[in-house]
Amino acid sequence: MTALSIREVGPRDGLQNEDPVPADAKVRLLDALSGTGVGRIEAVSFVHPKAIPQMADAGEVWARAKKNPLVRYSALVPNTKGAQRAVAAGFTEIEVVVSASDTHNRRNVNRSTDESLDDIAGLIDLLHGAGASAEVIIATSFGCPFEGDVDPRRVAGIVDRLVADGADRVAFGDTTGMGTPRRVEDVVGPVRDRHPDLPLLLHFHNTRGTALANILTALRLGVTEFDASIGGLGGCPYAPGATGNVATEEVVHMLEDMGYDTGIDLKALLEAGRLAQEIVGRELPSGVLKAGPRIPL
Amino acid sequence: MTALSIREVGPRDGLQNEDPVPADAKVRLLDALSGTGVGRIEAVSFVHPKAIPQMADAGEVWARAKKNPLVRYSALVPNTKGAQRAVAAGFTEIEVVVSASDTHNRRNVNRSTDESLDDIAGLIDLLHGAGASAEVIIATSFGCPFEGDVDPRRVAGIVDRLVADGADRVAFGDTTGMGTPRRVEDVVGPVRDRHPDLPLLLHFHNTRGTALANILTALRLGVTEFDASIGGLGGCPYAPGATGNVATEEVVHMLEDMGYDTGIDLKALLEAGRLAQEIVGRELPSGVLKAGPRIPL
Structure with a gap:
């Protein structure tokens, strides 16, 4: 099993x-x-x-x-202050979020995806310094309600940067339930090939009924970690x-x-x-x- | 495509x-x-x-x-009379139902699965004589609410008999949403292998969220016909x-x-x-x- x-x-x-x-x-x-x-x-x-x-x-x-x-x-946590509070409360596993889609990221935190990634690089260092691990959740990985499809190469590029910046885990968020088996293959496949040892967690929404089909697809690609x-x-x-x-x-x-x-x-x-x-x-x-x-x- | x-x-x-x-x-x-x-x-x-x-x-x-x-x-149609009405109304594609589970079949029509199959053999002849095709829907193919799991070999045996009796198409009904990807593989796989040219239609319920995952699994097994x-x-x-x-x-x-x-x-x-x-x-x-x-x- x-x-x-x-x-x-x-x-x-x-x-x-x-x-x-x-x-x-x-x-x-x-x-x-x-x-x-x-x-x-x-x-x-x-x-x-x-x-x-x-x-x-x-x-x-x-x-x-x-x-x-x-x-x-x-x-x-959304920022340094949140990270400090979480660490002070005793958490050793911390998650931060960035959106793959620029528009979604700007609507959420009023900065571009790249600007958020700069902030996150600093947060990762801060967390590691405090003895905590850092997981980065990439929201809108399978589509954005404002921009529509998100290029899987853009998601892969964000993962490359996060790995370089020391993220311990990466999660792909299907923020508004736009994931389908095809999108899972397109987004997850190349990242698994490129970073086979990176802990990868998938977070699906069932907005359009596809969540279990997406999980089934991800299992076939070797993913073993899922949010629910x-x-x-x-x-x-x-x-x-x-x-x-x-x-x-x-x-x-x-x-x-x-x-x-x-x-x-x-x-x-x-x-x-x-x-x-x-x-x-x-x-x-x-x-x-x-x-x-x-x-x- | x-x-x-x-x-x-x-x-x-x-x-x-x-x-x-x-x-x-x-x-x-x-x-x-x-x-x-x-x-x-x-x-x-x-x-x-x-x-x-x-x-x-x-x-x-x-x-x-x-x-x-x-x-x-x-x-x-449920019986000869219904079949005659359907044919008289101009239908040339007729469906009849039998349950893979004896208990479910008895609750529905007060006879065993085998007794229903005897009736259906006669119905198939009647329909063919009237120039109509006969599809048999096998209800509770992926599980029965009264008996629990249904042995896939029992379902396969029913298909064998239906093919021998001249059924033009067979459908597997997930009557109460008990299908999962594993059940689909267990039930559909052997039947596809044994009767590769038999038109096979799958009817899934989404009672427990698995319908699209089941369809995805069936597609991989070569099934191309689905109810919705x-x-x-x-x-x-x-x-x-x-x-x-x-x-x-x-x-x-x-x-x-x-x-x-x-x-x-x-x-x-x-x-x-x-x-x-x-x-x-x-x-x-x-x-x-x-x-x-x-x-x-």
């Missing part, structure tokens, strides 16, 4: 794109998830509370959450009512049936999914949560 | 699993769909109106619908609120991006999807309908 590494991003990426919920609920969700057998959790982000009120209590949430020694926790969000928590900011993150239950359900080992207990995961629904007070898009697994547990 | 044959099943399989709608609405939907470029449409079923009130007006609907000479239309339902019309009878048929928009959107030729105009298809939503008065599960295509048309 091939072991896969699933990172649960519901507590951060999921809840950051939902209406704000109390710190208590976030702690309960983190604790439920860290008991499912999942190996990695994106726990919180350290961002300005005015920009992202959903994460204003990140420090409190993290301080109160159980720390499962078998789980690798990570935090997302409990219940499919976190909507799509560009299309109200549409699905965002692929649901962890759907990923685990399909991959375990195919003989992959995610280490995750689906029953515990479904309990966490029901908790996530209760916390946000709406039905989440996860099909496995709605219909149950193909064979009842 | 590899040409694929998509059969649109929304007017029959979709609407049969929704609350009844007027004949007028059904005719409008059929006419909208036959103008999308789709090559095949499952139009109606000729079933007892007490058993399935949604299809009580099948004759009227079919008589009033435009007949696009570029579209192959089919009708589903406009908007994802037709719920899942075993899990209220859950998704049933895979949405035609999602299938076309992904496959065309991968370079396959479905012959379908996505813009016209999305208009038909909006009509389908209007007709049933609820939001349908199609992600492409909700969020729009990855690149605006």
